[in-house]
Amino acid sequence: MTQERDQDPTTPYYDRPTGGWGSLKSVLKHAAKDRIGLGTLDTLRRQNKPGGHMCTSCAWAKPPSPHLAEFCENGAKATIWDLTRSRCGPDFFARHTLTELRTWCDHDLEAAGRLTHPMRYDPASDRYVRTTWGQAFTAIGQALRDLDPKSTVFYASGRASLETSYLYQLFARLYGHNNLPDSSNMCHETTSVALKRTIGAPVGTCVLDDFDHCDLMLFFGQNTGSNSPRFLHPIQQAVRRGCKIVTFNPVRERGLVEFMNPQSPTEMLSGRGTPVSDIYLQLRPGGDIAAIAGICKHLFDKGALDRDFIAKHCHGFDAFEAWIRAQTWDGIEATSGLPRQDLIEVAELYAKAKRVIGVYGMGLTQHVHGGDSVGMLVNLLLMGGNIGREGTGICPVRGHSNVQGQRTVGIAEKPELVPLDKLADLFGFDPPRDTGMTTVEAVEGMIDGTVRGFISLGGNFGRAIPDLARTEPAWAGLDLNVQIATRLNRTHVLAGPGAWLLPCLVRAERDKQKSGPQMVTMEDSLSHIHGSMGRRPPASRYLLSEPAIIAGIAKATLPPNPQVKWDDWVADYGRIRDLIEATYPDQFADFNARMTQPGGFYRGNSARERDWQTESGKAELTIPASLSALGGDPAPDAFTLVTLRSNDQFNTTVYGFSDRLRGLSGDRMIVLISREDMARAGLADGQRIALVSAADDGIPRRVEGLSVVPYDLPRGCIAAYYPETNPLVPLSLYDQASKTPAYKSAPVRIET
Numbered sequence: 001m002t003q004e005r006d007q008d009p010t011t012p013y014y015d016r017p018t019g020g021w022g023s024l025k026s027v028l029k030h031a032a033k034d035r036i037g038l039g040t041l042d043t044l045r046r047q048n049k050p051g052g053h054m055c056t057s058c059a060w061a062k063p064p065s066p067h068l069a070e071f072c073e074n075g076a077k078a079t080i081w082d083l084t085r086s087r088c089g090p091d092f093f094a095r096h097t098l099t100e101l102r103t104w105c106d107h108d109l110e111a112a113g114r115l116t117h118p119m120r121y122d123p124a125s126d127r128y129v130r131t132t133w134g135q136a137f138t139a140i141g142q143a144l145r146d147l148d149p150k151s152t153v154f155y156a157s158g159r160a161s162l163e164t165s166y167l168y169q170l171f172a173r174l175y176g177h178n179n180l181p182d183s184s185n186m187c188h189e190t191t192s193v194a195l196k197r198t199i200g201a202p203v204g205t206c207v208l209d210d211f212d213h214c215d216l217m218l219f220f221g222q223n224t225g226s227n228s229p230r231f232l233h234p235i236q237q238a239v240r241r242g243c244k245i246v247t248f249n250p251v252r253e254r255g256l257v258e259f260m261n262p263q264s265p266t267e268m269l270s271g272r273g274t275p276v277s278d279i280y281l282q283l284r285p286g287g288d289i290a291a292i293a294g295i296c297k298h299l300f301d302k303g304a305l306d307r308d309f310i311a312k313h314c315h316g317f318d319a320f321e322a323w324i325r326a327q328t329w330d331g332i333e334a335t336s337g338l339p340r341q342d343l344i345e346v347a348e349l350y351a352k353a354k355r356v357i358g359v360y361g362m363g364l365t366q367h368v369h370g371g372d373s374v375g376m377l378v379n380l381l382l383m384g385g386n387i388g389r390e391g392t393g394i395c396p397v398r399g400h401s402n403v404q405g406q407r408t409v410g411i412a413e414k415p416e417l418v419p420l421d422k423l424a425d426l427f428g429f430d431p432p433r434d435t436g437m438t439t440v441e442a443v444e445g446m447i448d449g450t451v452r453g454f455i456s457l458g459g460n461f462g463r464a465i466p467d468l469a470r471t472e473p474a475w476a477g478l479d480l481n482v483q484i485a486t487r488l489n490r491t492h493v494l495a496g497p498g499a500w501l502l503p504c505l506v507r508a509e510r511d512k513q514k515s516g517p518q519m520v521t522m523e524d525s526l527s528h529i530h531g532s533m534g535r536r537p538p539a540s541r542y543l544l545s546e547p548a549i550i551a552g553i554a555k556a557t558l559p560p561n562p563q564v565k566w567d568d569w570v571a572d573y574g575r576i577r578d579l580i581e582a583t584y585p586d587q588f589a590d591f592n593a594r595m596t597q598p599g600g601f602y603r604g605n606s607a608r609e610r611d612w613q614t615e616s617g618k619a620e621l622t623i624p625a626s627l628s629a630l631g632g633d634p635a636p637d638a639f640t641l642v643t644l645r646s647n648d649q650f651n652t653t654v655y656g657f658s659d660r661l662r663g664l665s666g667d668r669m670i671v672l673i674s675r676e677d678m679a680r681a682g683l684a685d686g687q688r689i690a691l692v693s694a695a696d697d698g699i700p701r702r703v704e705g706l707s708v709v710p711y712d713l714p715r716g717c718i719a720a721y722y723p724e725t726n727p728l729v730p731l732s733l734y735d736q737a738s739k740t741p742a743y744k745s746a747p748v749r750i751e752t
């Protein structure tokens with residue numbers, strides 16, 4: 001079973017390794033387009049290293065002894081995008097009404113450049129007009145005081161630092177709500193809930209060192225080559241040591257097929273990379289539960305289980321065994337779309353391996369039974385004692401660069417995750433104890449009009465959510481809409497009266513406050529905390545830092561409180577870190593001293609120590625609600641739509657129109673579909689089609705103007721880009737335990 005086995009030669013694919021010259025060329029193209037200077041190159045040289053700034057792209061770990069250039073193609077693009085010389089200031093807004101800007105595409109809105117001035121929406125001219133920070137804070141404070149706190153949402157995208165995030169959650173609670181969804185609620189909230197329930201810790205258990213000791217890695221629905229390319233280095237090293245890699249993904253993602261290290265002259269010159277996956281299985285979307293059930297079934301038949309570990313550490317074994325034995329191979333094959341023999345082959349590898357790591361991403365989390373899929377991967381790892389031992393573990397690969405950290409310091413709608421008594425003591429108030437809104441509930445509240453105020457700490461909420469067409473009218477009707485941002489995006493142009501657009505510094509920029517230049521911190525995917533220092537001159541003299549903006553709004557909103565010292569905290573972020581340490585003393589001891597440690601400092605993980613902080617005090621083996629992670633079988637004439645990221649975007653930020661690693665370029669309005677399904681549906685190459693919703697909730701949804709591209713995909717599955725196809729994702733389909741939207745399985749029909 002070689003990696004090339006199933007490649008359909010008649011559909012587009014990239015025939016070169018991930019990384020390599022293609023990656024270098026792509027970076028240089030963006031560098032030229034954004035007219036970057038020598039300062040940006042210096043910034044890149046220091047990126048992800050002690051004393052430099054921590055990349056704003058993905059959350060992958062930063063090693064203690066970094067490479068000469070410890071950044072990837074996408075990290076470089078993110079920095080170049082942040083440090084562009086293009087500006088989107090008052091003169092830009094004077095030229096364009098919001099009605100006009102709503103006709104622009106995502107790429108063109110952001111390409112207008114960095115936001116430079118605080119702006120307010122003026123209904124008379126339908127434009128954003130210049131304002132001052134003082135006027136903005138006073139008016140926003142007044143509006144918040146007029147609103148019921150429970151009717152407001154404070155959203156956060158996962159980029160803001162630990163310092164900003166701590167102030168933000170404190171502000172929300174002092175004001176009176178826990179409505180603190182963050183991008184995690186569209187992403188790895190499935191992980192936070194499922195891992196907490198099964199292993200008692202809401203985050204992954206691996207550290208970088210584990211990748212030097214594992215002998216098998218299983219990849220489920222994580223596109224390393226595009227979304228966390230620096231992870232390819234430890235993978236490449238592991239492969240060279242003889243570690244086996246097995247990938248489960250409906251799409252043959254190039255980065256998990258072959259990788260060329262741009263930092264290795266021999267590979268670059270020879271043009272030959274390292275093959276990555278030993279076995280690559282193109283399962284059906286939502287087929288992971290079934291695939292893992294098949295692997296476990298064979299392990300049970302063979303008796304290849306770590307019985308001592310299970311007896312000592314696991315709860316629920318008998319029920320799990322009974323469930324696995326009750327599953328038929330027919331059911332497993334039909335649901336996973338994989339032949340029994342392939343799953344047995346993986347089970348044999350698993351049985352032989354001594355140290356196994358399970359890696360996963362959105363392919364597991366963004367389904368109706370995503371939590372069950374994560375639970376099944378935990379089950380599989382537990383069968384071999386593969387959690388809490390060197391070289392083993394569960395490794396969710398987080399998205400935004402500080403999304404995990406935001407949860408760690410209290411941006412959470414679930415009050416039980418936050419030490420509210422500590423906050424009460426430290427700041428002399430009575431924090432709200434009721435559960436706040438998730439992303440899905442915030443969207444529901446916007447549609448039904450109960451959400452009246454919205455603050456967005458970064459992000460592009462109106463574009464990233466499911467069913468976005470249904471919320472579009474709601475934005476203009478909000479009483480208050482505050483967008484703290486670096487670049488113009490779709491959410492900003494949906495605005496109406498009550499809207500404010502507040503520009504902030506990016507992480508690579510110098511952040512000077514009363515006590516001098518400030519550092520900020522973030523937490524990577526492997527729970528290490530890093531200090532980050534920005535050195536570039538700010539894009540405009542009117543920018544404020546994120547902590548200063550939060551503090552400015554909070555001061556204008558809340559009554560004075562001698563224990564709440566917004567000005568002192570903004571003057572010296574070290575004092576905010578002291579507060580984080582006081583709130584979380586076990587994890588953040590000596591925070592200010594340790595934040596510059598090379599490789600970051602580890603905040604620890606109980607499950608890694610086999611201290612299972614679960615209901616039973618043991619690791620929980622869980623039984624999924626169904627063999628498929630989908631909400632139900634799609635109708636016979638319907639398809640399961642998987643929404644994908646290209647190699648040339650970061651979420652809703654579209655850098656360009658190339659998806660090099662999938663052999664695609666030039667157009668994002670495309671639908672990928674197998675030749676077999678094309679024939680079944682009577683479609684021709686390049687034919688224009690519309691997709692319509694096949695969800696059974698009766699709500700019409702439609703995206704037009706997509707062209708058909710034949711692609712190597714399993715039958716019944718089609719794929720298209722996020723966010724262009726977000727109007728097709730029903731708000732009513734989400735992970736049952738965490739309410740993470742089911743972005744990887746929207747039921748749709750094709751209309752010609």
Ligand SMILES: Nc1nc2c(c(=O)[nH]1)N[C@H]1C(S)=C(S)[C@@H](COP(=O)(O)OP(=O)(O)OC[C@H]3O[C@@H](n4cnc5c(=O)[nH]c(N)nc54)[C@H](O)[C@@H]3O)O[C@H]1N2
Nearest residue numbers: 221222223227248251285286361362363399400649650651
């Ligand atoms: N360059 C770049 N980097 C990024 C981002 C970006 O947009 N661009 N976004 C960041 C963020 S916020 C996040 S959360 C991460 C996202 O990174 P990933 O977790 O990799 O998320 P996706 O690219 O959405 O999808 C991952 C893979 O899941 C596969 N998949 C779909 N359905 C299934 C399924 O049912 N089962 C299995 N096994 N696989 C399936 C898809 O084919 C795809 O390859 O990346 C982060 N890094």
Ligand SMILES: Nc1nc2c(c(=O)[nH]1)N[C@H]1C(S)=C(S)[C@@H](COP(=O)(O)OP(=O)(O)OC[C@H]3O[C@@H](n4cnc5c(=O)[nH]c(N)nc54)[C@H](O)[C@@H]3O)O[C@H]1N2
Nearest residue numbers: 157183187458459460464485486487489643651652722743
């Ligand atoms: N269909 C579909 N939808 C999805 C997904 C999917 O796979 N498929 N993935 C989901 C996932 S995993 C996620 S995480 C969400 C992402 O949702 P968000 O995090 O809300 O979206 P982003 O596109 O990352 O936000 C980009 C904007 O953030 C602002 N920004 C950038 N840097 C900064 C900064 O330093 N500070 C501030 N204040 N603002 C900044 C810029 O104005 C930029 O326009 O989307 C989700 N939506």
Ligand SMILES: [Mo]
Nearest residue numbers: 183187399400
């Ligand atoms: Mo994400």
